[in-house]
Amino acid sequence: MKISERALGMETSPIRKLAPYAEAAKQKGKKIYHLNIGQPDIATSPKFMEAIRKFDQKVVAYGNSQGDPNLIKAIQKYYDDWGMHYETKNIYITNGGSEALEMAVFSLCDPGDEILVFEPYYANYTTFAKLGSAKITAVPTSAEDGYRLPDQATVEKYINEKTRAILLTNPGNPTGVVYNKQEMDMIAEVIKKYNIALISDEVYREFVYDGTYTSFGTYKELEQNLIMVDSVSKRYSACGARIGCIITKNTELCAQFMKLCQARLCAPAVEQVGAAALYDTPASYLEEVNKEYKKRRDTIAAGLAKIPGLVSSQPKGAFYVMVKFPVDDAEKFAIWMLQDFDMNGETVMIAPGNGFYATPGKGVDEARLAYVLNCEDLEKAMALLAEAVKQYPGRKI
Amino acid sequence: MKISERALGMETSPIRKLAPYAEAAKQKGKKIYHLNIGQPDIATSPKFMEAIRKFDQKVVAYGNSQGDPNLIKAIQKYYDDWGMHYETKNIYITNGGSEALEMAVFSLCDPGDEILVFEPYYANYTTFAKLGSAKITAVPTSAEDGYRLPDQATVEKYINEKTRAILLTNPGNPTGVVYNKQEMDMIAEVIKKYNIALISDEVYREFVYDGTYTSFGTYKELEQNLIMVDSVSKRYSACGARIGCIITKNTELCAQFMKLCQARLCAPAVEQVGAAALYDTPASYLEEVNKEYKKRRDTIAAGLAKIPGLVSSQPKGAFYVMVKFPVDDAEKFAIWMLQDFDMNGETVMIAPGNGFYATPGKGVDEARLAYVLNCEDLEKAMALLAEAVKQYPGRKI
Known part of the structure; x- marks a missing residue:
């Protein structure tokens, strides 16, 4: 066989x-x-177990495919607090950041298409690309340069007509790098110039130790190109809950995410209730x-x-x-x-x-x-x- | 874009x-x-909420990628009770039957490969095939014939060198048909003759109203070809828990399932604890x-x-x-x-x-x-x- x-x-x-x-x-x-x-x-933030203990549905039924409306609203508020406003229809709950990444690949790539990453990068990105028969194209960075991004001309050398997206983690896994304004502006330039997607995996947003953090979600010019990947795993130390989300303001992408959400019916009910409560965790x-x-x-x-x-x-x-x-x-x-x-x-x-x-x-x-x-x-x-x-x-x- | x-x-x-x-x-x-x-x-069987209320992990951590060992053992015992023995290494916990179906497609199909179904069939099968850029080939059945399977010669007409699997639901969604011995023997013949996979979606196993039920898991000659898809959703009325599993005795397939499980790290922790308890539900x-x-x-x-x-x-x-x-x-x-x-x-x-x-x-x-x-x-x-x-x-x- x-x-x-x-x-x-x-x-x-x-x-x-x-x-x-x-x-x-x-x-x-x-x-x-x-x-x-x-x-x-x-x-884990104790809010999680408190909420779960109160969970009391007689029938643990299929939920909304897009996600539990309370959780979606909690995430909306969380982003508002960060100065980024998303409509509830922009937010789709996923089985961890992992499923969000899969959905990004499936929505953007046909077999043979390419996703550009900066190596070293989170190893499972390769697996998610392979699920969609897409290819990872890796732009090198080096230990000696502190894994900083190369200049725009170098990045552009790796882009071709098959390139559908740049996929990055910021703050970085495995590097610990937080991109500076110059690096982020450069990425934004490339995204706009080639009109490709930016998949921004920002699950470590709160884990920045020197200075403040800027999200790609604050780049207004990227609105139609940005796919935000997020998760409660690291933020609230709830890795086992497997609750994440995928967010975009691009309406056509939203329609694809909805179809992908419907195909697997819904995210898990109990963990979504716990995750919604996590967003009430005090600052x-x-x-x-x-x-x-x-x-x-x-x-x-x-x-x-x-x-x-x-x-x-x-x-x-x-x-x-x-x-x-x-x-x-x-x-x-x-x-x-x-x-x-x-x-x-x-x-x-x-x-x-x-x-x-x-x-x-x-x-x-x-x-x-x-x-x-x-x-x-x-x-x-x-x-x-x-x-x-x-x-x-x-x-x- | x-x-x-x-x-x-x-x-x-x-x-x-x-x-x-x-x-x-x-x-x-x-x-x-x-x-x-x-x-x-x-x-929902009350066992679910009882177990979840007792869940008390300080850190809701990543679990085993293959699945919670207690849940795997509970499923093993459930199958033993049905007269089908699987080793724990044959059983992989998934996000509902949905993820099990995705894993089956990804493990079997490259772009352009075909999966044979009998129409009418569960609509999301098409979506799962498309995720893997595979194609659904539909063998017709008809309302007038009670949606029974055609004869072997007819089925074989739809098989070609691209066919990787027959995918079926038994008992059937949307038809309500339960295959009889003659139909099951015919399917087994075809599977062996072409050495392709049989993806048997048996989530409605307990919902048979006239006579007894026979699982494809009891066909010894199919052991190396069978991928069993199962779920707690319908059995215990726990659709929202999204806990299913994929089972096979084919060692090479097991290795692929493990890689796919690792890519998304693990299934949700709390729902797995609830699902394990569901299998203690009295007969x-x-x-x-x-x-x-x-x-x-x-x-x-x-x-x-x-x-x-x-x-x-x-x-x-x-x-x-x-x-x-x-x-x-x-x-x-x-x-x-x-x-x-x-x-x-x-x-x-x-x-x-x-x-x-x-x-x-x-x-x-x-x-x-x-x-x-x-x-x-x-x-x-x-x-x-x-x-x-x-x-x-x-x-x-």
Whole structure:
């Protein structure tokens, strides 16, 4: 029986593929500090469970395909507070940011069409593109330049008649980069010049540690081109709820989103009720979370600065940092840390960087570190990492 | 900005497209008996809410991509009780049966590949095929023959080198047909002869009213070809939970399902906990539900038998019946009932049949009726329908 080329061509998640090595290490009694996965340890806003406990429908029936009207209104208000106004008909509730990204691909791309990303980028973007038989075109950025965007002329070299969208995460996963005004203006110019879509994945909007944040939603000239992808996962530490949304002011795109929503009938009822309540979380929760992550960011940055031969720039947002290690191969290094290394029975797990690149051979000596542990644990993890780099047989310095 | 041909080529759901007419009728104070949508009025098994109220995770974290292990085990046991044994690694939790169907398409089809269905069929199958740029090939069945399957030679005429799967619902939506041994053996023969997949959507398994039910999961020779699609939606009247699963013993397919599961990280945490508890629902609940639907089936069948010129055969399963009306156009008839017809301020809503056919022009005088109302309401709805057929200006007899 034939399996599709599409499915066979998909990769296992780079964040999850070393899980069997971690499992084996744990069975030997090793303690692992997990820097590999973006699962925050922060408590979910209690609003979520409060609302769910009150949920009392006799029949858990199909909901509105577009989404629970209360949740849509809550999101509308949230954006109003950010100075961006969307009509309720512009907002479609999705199964996490993931389904929002799928819907963007399906609405924009036919087989063979291209989506432009800046590598390194969130690995699942490739999978979502492949679902639609579309292709990821990766514009390179580099560790040495702090993963900043190249100039407009360079970006334009990667655009052709098949390019349907630029897809980016801001603040960035895996880089931690927050785009500055110059970079955002450049992106806006390119979008308008070629009249393509901008898919802006802004799920880490509240996680910015130096200065303020500007959303692509505030670019008036992009209104007809912008597809906003959002989620409660990171904002309220509710990753397991899988509630996100896709937003656009482009009426024709809205019509496509509605058809895609109808095809899968609705998003889950109970989680939508919980998610609507999350948006009532007081601002102080988000401020506390931001303060905590800023401390963690400073802790991990200080720890990384002490490791000789390592290249990283201070991350400005999200809770990731992309690091270039002085090793032959970061995946081998990651496996070695799980299998062969420990200090007092403890080790560290990181996500190999190659999975965040589309270009073969790139990112081989890089890795993504998620600073989702408390500062004390992060300090221990950094000490372990420093020692591991020193002892690793494949080190390059 | 370009929208994809894929999205533009998708239809609005035939079940939901007349909703604006219903809305307008309701605003004029008309009462509508909804036979258009398969939303049962049966109370959700109370196990669902009991489990959810006890849910107490401090961090609503990403779950296992394959699914909540407790839910997987509950499903395994459920199938064991039906005499079908699956290993836990064969079972993948999905966002409703809908995502299971998408995963089946993505794993089997590349652009241009074909999926064979028997029309009339569940309309969203077309959308799922289009997501993967695959094509639905429809083998006709007819109202006059009670929508029974044609013979093997006829089915084989529709198979070519692009055919990747036969996709069917058993018991049938929209037809209410339950396949007999001869039909199932014929399907099994075709699957083995061409070594293609059988996607068996069996979400109505418990809704069989005459005799027993046989699952394609009991066909040992189909083990490597069978993809089972299932869901808690109808079984436990929990449509809004959006929890389904996709099951196969084919190891290579399992590997594809896992990659697809990883791409969207996990299914929703809270609803999975509720769904796992649903499988503890005592057998008496399902027996009661079956008894109730059998009564409704008898009620609707009796009502339909009284309408002159109408063609329908007694539905054997699910809670749908496909009806051929003595009218020019069932969609016009449906709209007319909402806009221009009433008896004491009451009317009926039905789902036009053309949306359940792939062949243009087919099903124009047919409609799907869902018997999801109590018998008293169903009797009223049938009286309304009989009168509407009599009064409708486009009637053909």
